[in-house]
Amino acid sequence: MAANKAADILGTILKRLIEYIKKLNQLKRKVKSVLAYPATIIFVTLVVLVILLIFVILVFQEVFSNIIAAFLALTQTIVNLSDLLIYNAFWNFIGMITFAFIIVKSVKVELGKKTLPF
Numbered sequence: 001m002a003a004n005k006a007a008d009i010l011g012t013i014l015k016r017l018i019e020y021i022k023k024l025n026q027l028k029r030k031v032k033s034v035l036a037y038p039a040t041i042i043f044v045t046l047v048v049l050v051i052l053l054i055f056v057i058l059v060f061q062e063v064f065s066n067i068i069a070a071f072l073a074l075t076q077t078i079v080n081l082s083d084l085l086i087y088n089a090f091w092n093f094i095g096m097i098t099f100a101f102i103i104v105k106s107v108k109v110e111l112g113k114k115t116l117p118f
Contacts, residue, residue, distance in 0.1 A: 050085065057082035 061079050064071070071079060085092060 053078070053082045053085050058086065 057078060061082070070076070
């Protein structure tokens with residue numbers, strides 16, 4: 001009799017656990033789908049920014065190089081950032097590959113699965 005009652009309680013607990021896990025997985029999928037749009041927007045924005053820094057700022061720099069006056073501090077900072085991207089392209093590429101590798105490896109490690117949101 002006691003074993004039958006314990007089995008009923010265990011069955012109920014397992015059904016609740018299964019429902020909880022299903023709801024948790026649904027919530028995780030919803031959160032991932034909600035975060036996909038902002039992540040895409042941020043990625044596209046960064047790509048456009050890099051394209052602007054590499055191509056457009058270079059043209060402006062060539063046009064304004066004839067002017068004797070120095071650039072303003074903010075303008076000079078943007079030109080320096082553009083030069084950094086252009087003249088260190090190899091190291092920037094290596095850095096991006098390393099960053100992607102670290103993220104992929106972190107997701108596969110147990111601690112990374114617990115701490116990273118994806």
